[in-house]
Amino acid sequence: EDQVTQSPEALRLQEGESSSLNCSYTVSGLRGLFWYRQDPGKGPEFLFTLYSAGEEKEKERLKATLTKKESFLHITAPKPEDSATYLCAVSLEYGNKLVFGAGTILRVKS
Template structure:
């Protein structure tokens, strides 16, 4: 059974304190791994897509990396506005469920001044 597990469930950082969020997955045939950010009362906002092990992508203070078993979202010198829930999702290459995203439960990040 396909599974996506995110850790930690919650993370509190002081402004400027760098850290990483983890997303481990067990799927047969990965087409893509997605990171989304979700603010309270809003829908998920797309951040990155990673397709193959070794791939990295960056956006402002965020950097996403991918291995064959997990992905990391590194946050460098975070600011309070980075506070949100970060969701990881995988997409498989199975024809019957092509396009379906399997989400983890998310990591709730709080950055305090």
């Protein structure tokens, strides 16, 4: 069964305290992996796409990396405005569907 698991479920950081979120996947064939940010009461906002192991993408304080079994979202020197739920999703080799993880709730305190 295709599965995406995110850890931790929740993470509390002090402002400036760098950390990483994990997304591990067990799928029959990976076409792409996506990271989203979701603020309360809003739809998910696209952040990154990763297609192959070894690929990295960066945007401001965020950096996403991909291996053959997992992806990391690294947050460097986070600020309170980085507080959100971060979702990971994989696009399977066959079909049009995305399989989502349950998300990591990030809280950054000043």
